[in-house]
Amino acid sequence: MLKDLRKLNKSEQQEYLDRFFKADEEQKFPQEVVALYLDCSPWTLARMRCDQSSMPFSKIGRRVSYKKRDVLQYERSKTVLNTAQLAAV
Template identity: 85%
Template sequence: MLKDLRNLSEKEQQEYLDRFILANEEQKFPQEVVALYLDCSPWTLARMRCDQSSLPFSKIGRRVSYKKKDVLKYEQSKTVLNTAQLATI
């Protein structure tokens, strides 16, 4: 069952974010932590997996995880300088 970590207290959210930020780039994280970092819901990540987005993930059984380096690379690929760039993507 997906949990939305945005329902936690700010302190608890910050603890999850700090663990993500301080981790090495090969570290794997559950979808709930990645969703918190990307400021989206876990259900958005689930939809992205079905839509074949460019964010790689691992799935063993029912467990889904993402490598920190893949999350950072995905975030960087979505960075734009102005809204006009979105029209060309």
């Protein structure tokens, strides 16, 4: 079952984010932590995987994980300079 970490208190959220920030770029993180970092729900990530609009991920059984490097690259790819670029993203 997916857990939305945004429902935790701020200090608990910060603990997860600190681990993400300090980790090596090859470190894998569960979808709940990635969703917290991207400020979306884990269900949004699940939908993105189905829509093929997601970043690379690993899936073993029911466990889904993302490499920190791929999450950061995905975030950079969604960065725009002005609202006119939003239509192209």
